[in-house]
Amino acid sequence: MANPMRATDDGHDDDLIAYLDGELDEDAAAMVEAELARNPRAREKAEAYRKTYELLDYLPKPEPDPSFTTRTLTRLQPVIDGSAATASGSQPIALSASMLGATTRRRVWPELLAWVAGVLVALGIGYLTHLTTRPATQREPEPTAAEIAMIESLPLYVGVDDLDFLKKLDDSELFDDRFHYDDPQVGNQRIDLNKPLDQPTDANRKKLIELFISYPPARQQQIRTLHNQLAVAEPAIRQSLTGTLLRYSLWLDRLPESDRKEILSASTSHARLDAIEQVHERHWRASLTPAQQEKLKKTTIIEERQDLAQEFRERQRAARAEWILAQRQWQQMTGLDHKPWPFSDDALTQQIEGYLKTALGVDMAKLMKKELQPASCRLTSEEIRDLRSSYEAATKEGYWFSYGACLLRLADRHPALPRPSREAIVRFAQVPDDWKRFIPKEAKKGRLEGNSGRWPDFALELHRAPLKADNRLSPLGPTKPGEFDEGFEKFMKDKLLPALSDDQKKRLTQAEGKWPAYSQEALALAREKNLSVPGITLPGAPKEWDRYYRLQAVKK
Amino acid sequence: MMALRDPDIRLMLRVRADDRAAFAELVERYQHRLVAVLAHLIGHKDEAEDLAQEVFLRVYRTRLKYTPKAKFSTWLFTIANNLALNAIRDRHRRKTIPLEVRESGPQGPRTADAFTADRTAPPAHQLQQQELADVIKRAMADLNERQRVAVVLNKFEDMNYADIADVMGLSTKAVKSLLSRARGKLREALQPYIYMDTEPPPHTADEDDGDE
Numbered sequence: 001m002a003n004p005m006r007a008t009d010d011g012h013d014d015d016l017i018a019y020l021d022g023e024l025d026e027d028a029a030a031m032v033e034a035e036l037a038r039n040p041r042a043r044e045k046a047e048a049y050r051k052t053y054e055l056l057d058y059l060p061k062p063e064p065d066p067s068f069t070t071r072t073l074t075r076l077q078p079v080i081d082g083s084a085a086t087a088s089g090s091q092p093i094a095l096s097a098s099m100l101g102a103t104t105r106r107r108v109w110p111e112l113l114a115w116v117a118g119v120l121v122a123l124g125i126g127y128l129t130h131l132t133t134r135p136a137t138q139r140e141p142e143p144t145a146a147e148i149a150m151i152e153s154l155p156l157y158v159g160v161d162d163l164d165f166l167k168k169l170d171d172s173e174l175f176d177d178r179f180h181y182d183d184p185q186v187g188n189q190r191i192d193l194n195k196p197l198d199q200p201t202d203a204n205r206k207k208l209i210e211l212f213i214s215y216p217p218a219r220q221q222q223i224r225t226l227h228n229q230l231a232v233a234e235p236a237i238r239q240s241l242t243g244t245l246l247r248y249s250l251w252l253d254r255l256p257e258s259d260r261k262e263i264l265s266a267s268t269s270h271a272r273l274d275a276i277e278q279v280h281e282r283h284w285r286a287s288l289t290p291a292q293q294e295k296l297k298k299t300t301i302i303e304e305r306q307d308l309a310q311e312f313r314e315r316q317r318a319a320r321a322e323w324i325l326a327q328r329q330w331q332q333m334t335g336l337d338h339k340p341w342p343f344s345d346d347a348l349t350q351q352i353e354g355y356l357k358t359a360l361g362v363d364m365a366k367l368m369k370k371e372l373q374p375a376s377c378r379l380t381s382e383e384i385r386d387l388r389s390s391y392e393a394a395t396k397e398g399y400w401f402s403y404g405a406c407l408l409r410l411a412d413r414h415p416a417l418p419r420p421s422r423e424a425i426v427r428f429a430q431v432p433d434d435w436k437r438f439i440p441k442e443a444k445k446g447r448l449e450g451n452s453g454r455w456p457d458f459a460l461e462l463h464r465a466p467l468k469a470d471n472r473l474s475p476l477g478p479t480k481p482g483e484f485d486e487g488f489e490k491f492m493k494d495k496l497l498p499a500l501s502d503d504q505k506k507r508l509t510q511a512e513g514k515w516p517a518y519s520q521e522a523l524a525l526a527r528e529k530n531l532s533v534p535g536i537t538l539p540g541a542p543k544e545w546d547r548y549y550r551l552q553a554v555k556k
Numbered sequence: 557m558m559a560l561r562d563p564d565i566r567l568m569l570r571v572r573a574d575d576r577a578a579f580a581e582l583v584e585r586y587q588h589r590l591v592a593v594l595a596h597l598i599g600h601k602d603e604a605e606d607l608a609q610e611v612f613l614r615v616y617r618t619r620l621k622y623t624p625k626a627k628f629s630t631w632l633f634t635i636a637n638n639l640a641l642n643a644i645r646d647r648h649r650r651k652t653i654p655l656e657v658r659e660s661g662p663q664g665p666r667t668a669d670a671f672t673a674d675r676t677a678p679p680a681h682q683l684q685q686q687e688l689a690d691v692i693k694r695a696m697a698d699l700n701e702r703q704r705v706a707v708v709l710n711k712f713e714d715m716n717y718a719d720i721a722d723v724m725g726l727s728t729k730a731v732k733s734l735l736s737r738a739r740g741k742l743r744e745a746l747q748p749y750i751y752m753d754t755e756p757p758p759h760t761a762d763e764d765d766g767d768e
Contacts, residue, residue, distance in 0.1 A: 014736040021710065023717050023732065051750040052743045056711050058689050059696070062601040064591040064608065069583045072609045076579070076616055 013045070020049055150227040151212045152205065156245050159252045161269035162222055163229045166241055168273055174280050175247040248276075255279065341548055342540040343400045351539035352407065358535035359416035361454070362387065378414045378454050386410075401549070407538060408549045416536045417456040417519045418488035420478040424455045431462065432474045438465035460516065475515035487535055496522065499529045564628035572619045583612050586629075589713065590636060596708045597640045599697060607643055611636045626722065633713065634723045637705055644701055688749060695745035703738035706731055 018024050019032040036042050065071075160166050169175065212220060230238055230245075252260055259279045266272035342348035356362040361377035367388050374381050386406055394403035425431065428448075431439060439462070440448065448465075451457040459476040466473070478484045481492055500508070504525055511521040526533050530543045538545055564585070570578035590611060595604035614635050615622075622631060696704060705724060709715040715723070717731045724731065 013740065014732050017736045017739050018717070018732050021717070021735070048743050048747055048750065049739055052746040053711060053739065055688075055692055055746050055750060056696070056707075056742075059596065059692055060689060061592050061712075062595045062604065064587045064605055068587050068591070068605065068608070069580060072583050072587075072612050073576075073580055075609060075613060076576075 165269040170244040175244045404549045419485040426458045477515040479518045480512045
């Protein structure tokens with residue numbers, strides 16, 4: 001019988017340890033026990049194993065930071081939205097739960113309002129009293145109807161002194177959209193806020209009016225002036241300022257009470273800007289993990305500074321993802337009058353209708369009358385329902401984002417291809433002779449038949465029929481310039497070809513003679529050049545569609 | 557069904573169904589164990605916290621892959637193990653943060669050679685608890701990664717060999733041998749310290765018999 005206490009071949013006490021861990025079966029355990037009973041050295045050794053293991057209890061057992069759960073949940077949001085920023089970025093500014101969740105405009109409004117009112121109570125004496133020019137008991141008369149519209153935007157103005165302050169805030173880039181997007185050219189175009197806030201309920205409007213009236217007259221005048229100056233500002237400037245205004249007030253809204261107080265109670269606008277900067281910085285630092293904060297303290301070593309830069313970038317990525325969420329929420333809650341791109345642009349909106357018709361075969365009039373059938377367009381009946389309901393939700397309830405997302409979804413699922421100048425092949429009678437042998441027997445004809453009448457689906461389906469590509473077969477669609485319909489020829493000549501580099505032109509030339517390869521290459525190049533192809537792809541720059549309606553496209 | 561008995565599995569099934577409150581509860585419930593285990597594995601508390609967050613996020617991201625076949629904790633620690641090993645490897649590559657050992661200084665974990673000096677000089681009885689903790693940390697740091705994982709799960713999570721095997725993707729037999737080696741090493745490193753607080757037994761000086 002093997003001596004169980006003898007070490008294994010390479011000198012280890014597997015059985016003894018397993019015995020101590022209670023992992024041996026009865027027989028093996030009995031053998032170890034017998035040996036322990038017989039041999040005092042074995043007992044000593046067992047004791048040493050046990051004791052040394054016990055020593056591990058001296059190791060400090062770290063407890064997570066009390067904020068651990070909160071921090072983890074904050075980092076969860078980008079995960080939920082499938083964004084890229086999840087892996088490592090910490091969150092500089094946590095969006096409040098109501099901004100992140102399935103918030104409707106009905107819920108956000110009272111929240112914004114709550115602190116606006118609360119702040120004024122809390123800061124009744126401190127905030128902006130330096131502006132008081134006469135005793136607060138002397139009230140201005142009731143605001144005129146024309147002023148109501150301005151008062152409805154009050155939540156945006158609460159933390160702002162005047163236009164000069166707002167411009168400085170805008171210059172500070174603390175709330176600059178450009179940090180959140182890849183393309184500085186378009187960063188600030190995201191927010192179009194002629195009418196930034198949703199209509200409040202009557203009760204809330206009343207509260208806002210009361211609030212406004214409670215301001216010292218000088219402050220009232222200041223807000224009026226700011227509102228009017230913004231209204232007449234140059235569009236580009238207004239765009240930038242209102243964007244900053246919105247982001248700043250949302251940020252302010254999410255701050256803890258004490259921080260908000262620090263900002264709002266600053267005695268001059270200059271001090272307020274300082275306070276904003278400090279709170280901003282503080283929140284960024286606090287949002288870093290303890291490890292990151294530690295690194296930040298010792299930035300003298302180059303490597304660590306690089307680490308820091310890396311963290312900074314991650315922070316910005318996280319911030320970018322957050323803003324997208326915030327803005328989507330915002331745009332969902334701002335009602336019918338405010339439409340997101342491209343619906344904010346009447347010309348583009350009309351082109352969308354044209355696109356639906358030519359690329360997807362969808363007649364909007366028929367769609368809305370519930371007369372559209374899968375047989376007469378490229379959509380399934382489910383997709384038809386989807387399109388109709390999201391169009392209705394957009395036009396009737398302001399859910400433009402879901403409509404936009406629906407359009408992008410359909411465009412992705414049913415890419416169109418440019419038509420030939422001659423007749424497009426869409427039914428059996430048009431199939432070229434050399435392809436006839438690939439028409440499946442009756443029983444398997446279903447898919448092809450189902451696509452009968454549809455371009456390019458019918459031809460694509462037929463193209464798939466041969467087991468392997470055969471270059472001797474005649475192409476089923478246009479394969480070089482001169483063979484496309486007028487619209488696409490014009491697009492190629494005027495837009496696409498001039499934009500291409502020599503390499504890109506070469507790519508295109510190499511695909512000549514092949515269908516659908518040539519068309520697909522042309523469309524891929526158009527996409528690379530951020531060009532919309534009339535009647536083939538969604539109207540408006542492809543990158544804009546991605547930016548607004550496809551979260552993944554934001555990640556790098 | 558295991559799922560009916562184990563509240564964590566029920567919780568995880570709710571997480572799988574996108575219940576965020578359940579996820580918060582899960583984080584609340586497991587953070588202490590997870591941070592402790594990761595801190596033991598990578599030797600640095602703050603890094604352990606960061607990593608623990610990653611683990612929870614990974615849990616959320618892969619929630620749909622969870623099936624209530626295994627204990628939830630086994631699944632959790634499987635993820636933790638993978639991420640911890642990756643982190644350790646990354647660290648080796650970047651050579652940035654050493655295991656936090658007080659005397660080690662900026663050069664990183666002290667070498668086994670340096671340790672020999674300590675061992676040959678019998679530890680004084682008045683060795684402070686902090687110093688003892690450092691000695692133990694060092695002994696742990698000197699284990700290889702897999703040995704350390706096995707020890708930490710066995711010792712601090714009280715996991716049996718089969719569960720450790722699941723977490724580490726090994727056979728039970730391999731775990732047995734891994735733990736045996738690890739504990740052999742630990743005994744070698746820590747033996748001089750085990751009788752610090754009590755009278756040493758008579759044979760201490762010549763404890764190692766001819767078996768090794």
